Amino acid sequence: MFGISKLLIIWHALWAYLLIPNKEVALTEVDTDAIYGMQSRVRSLFPVMTEQSDYFSNYKLNLYRAECPLWDNDNAMCSSQGCAVDTLGENEVPNIWKQLSEFEQPSKKNEKECNWEHDSKLDYCYLDEVSSGQECVYVSLVGNPERFTGYSGDHTATIWRTIYEQNCFVIDDDESSQEKSKRDSFYKPGMYPFQLTPKEDDIISVSPSIACQEKRMLNKIISGFHASISSHICENYYDAERNRWTRNLECWLAKVGNYPERIENIFFNYALLHQAFVKIADQLEDMEYNNNTFCPDNLAIDARTKLAFDNLAFQSQQDRKVIMSSKLFSDEESQRFKETFRRHFHDISRIMDCVGCDKCRLWGKLQMTGYGTALKLLLESETHLSDLRPSEIVALVNTFDRIAHSVQSSFWFQLRRRADLSVKFLQYVIALSFKAPMREILSFFTEQLWYIFYAILYICNVPRLI
Numbered sequence: 001m002f003g004i005s006k007l008l009i010i011w012h013a014l015w016a017y018l019l020i021p022n023k024e025v026a027l028t029e030v031d032t033d034a035i036y037g038m039q040s041r042v043r044s045l046f047p048v049m050t051e052q053s054d055y056f057s058n059y060k061l062n063l064y065r066a067e068c069p070l071w072d073n074d075n076a077m078c079s080s081q082g083c084a085v086d087t088l089g090e091n092e093v094p095n096i097w098k099q100l101s102e103f104e105q106p107s108k109k110n111e112k113e114c115n116w117e118h119d120s121k122l123d124y125c126y127l128d129e130v131s132s133g134q135e136c137v138y139v140s141l142v143g144n145p146e147r148f149t150g151y152s153g154d155h156t157a158t159i160w161r162t163i164y165e166q167n168c169f170v171i172d173d174d175e176s177s178q179e180k181s182k183r184d185s186f187y188k189p190g191m192y193p194f195q196l197t198p199k200e201d202d203i204i205s206v207s208p209s210i211a212c213q214e215k216r217m218l219n220k221i222i223s224g225f226h227a228s229i230s231s232h233i234c235e236n237y238y239d240a241e242r243n244r245w246t247r248n249l250e251c252w253l254a255k256v257g258n259y260p261e262r263i264e265n266i267f268f269n270y271a272l273l274h275q276a277f278v279k280i281a282d283q284l285e286d287m288e289y290n291n292n293t294f295c296p297d298n299l300a301i302d303a304r305t306k307l308a309f310d311n312l313a314f315q316s317q318q319d320r321k322v323i324m325s326s327k328l329f330s331d332e333e334s335q336r337f338k339e340t341f342r343r344h345f346h347d348i349s350r351i352m353d354c355v356g357c358d359k360c361r362l363w364g365k366l367q368m369t370g371y372g373t374a375l376k377l378l379l380e381s382e383t384h385l386s387d388l389r390p391s392e393i394v395a396l397v398n399t400f401d402r403i404a405h406s407v408q409s410s411f412w413f414q415l416r417r418r419a420d421l422s423v424k425f426l427q428y429v430i431a432l433s434f435k436a437p438m439r440e441i442l443s444f445f446t447e448q449l450w451y452i453f454y455a456i457l458y459i460c461n462v463p464r465l466i
């Protein structure tokens, strides 16, 4: 019947069909395949930090008392059970975080290394510790995973719209599109668009030809952040009918998969965080900065966490030039634009305090801090690892973990879509060619094909092979 050569042809055709097409990632030096490869090299390191170490699996933030700059948020809170956050009681706060909290106050000890206010002019983000002192709560990130919460509707639409319309840049040089985006904006009574300071509203910020690449970068980061949140919602979706958590392909297609530019922006954000870790690796090579400690109470955990952190940086260093950060803000006009860029990013980070769902706000704030920290490392040459606040380092690692998950999900969901289409096609052919009961038997086996494909791809670790 089938010779070995025919089987090989079918096998190769199957691979060619299943492999996700490779694409360039705009504003980077790499393509999607390279990013799959980079991600698969480091993905086993994340759980060692984000799940197994107290340092990286907890976070301190002002979750409930920060002021929303857009509107009075009192009546906008999501009452869904999924939105609730379990905060840590005083006895539950891990020792390392108690020590970090003391550490955060410059007056107490080690003033030289922890003078956080000193660098605040370099911040791209609004940071709680600096401005809100005692209002913060401690939360376990493992105990409050980012997933579907049911938060949606006019309120979320208005927040995203405000972010895109008021704070992202119009790059299209067609004036009418700028006018149109202003005309289409809508705000519910009592909700006011965020007012940019007049200083910002200058020619540099609106002129499409100035700092075009940098403006595009900000838009890509925000869209990638949004697409990544959507991926996590669909990856951990609550199916009320079956009363279980599941992956939801339709959800992913509707929010991310049907928009290639959103998938690309997830990859861009991965590249950005990767590049920030290349910079960290360069600094770690210099022993002066390589004195991080993540768990002074337990030397074994400290060593394991430090090894994972260093490995994450040194593995990233293998692909050194992913985003040419030295080319960004390099000419005089774009240098002048940098302050506007920073303020826009800062304003978006403040909008996170308007999010009406506690769990969404927690992860929104953390990830904006993560991206802000990456930008600070990449765009402010004088920023060193030792200048970063603990909450910035924790946010950076967790944001990298989140975006790595989104890269993985995009692979999984695209594969699933192809497998589903193949199964539907085969079932159609079977329905035309066979009668019951053979039709039902073959149809059942066809449905299992997906699991066989997936098992093979998983065993072969395909993202690494591509």
Ligand SMILES: Cc1cc2nc3c(=O)[nH]c(=O)nc-3n(C[C@H](O)[C@H](O)[C@H](O)COP(=O)(O)OP(=O)(O)OC[C@H]3O[C@@H](n4cnc5c(N)ncnc54)[C@H](O)[C@@H]3O)c2cc1C
Binding pocket: 146, 147, 148, 149, 150, 151, 152, 153, 156, 157, 159, 160, 222, 223, 224, 226, 227, 228, 229, 230, 233, 255, 262, 352, 355, 359, 360, 361, 363, 364
């Ligand atoms: C900061 C923040 C964090 C959130 N976290 C969570 C969470 O953890 N869990 C949860 O269940 N919900 C969360 N939400 C709500 C969630 O993001 C969606 O708003 C909600 O699921 C409704 O989705 P939607 O399909 O109506 O479109 P939305 O995601 O609300 O999108 C609104 C509009 O923005 C545009 N858009 C969508 N994606 C992109 C993109 N990637 N790039 C550019 N434009 C885009 C589209 O035109 C879309 O119609 C969060 C919301 C915010 C603002």
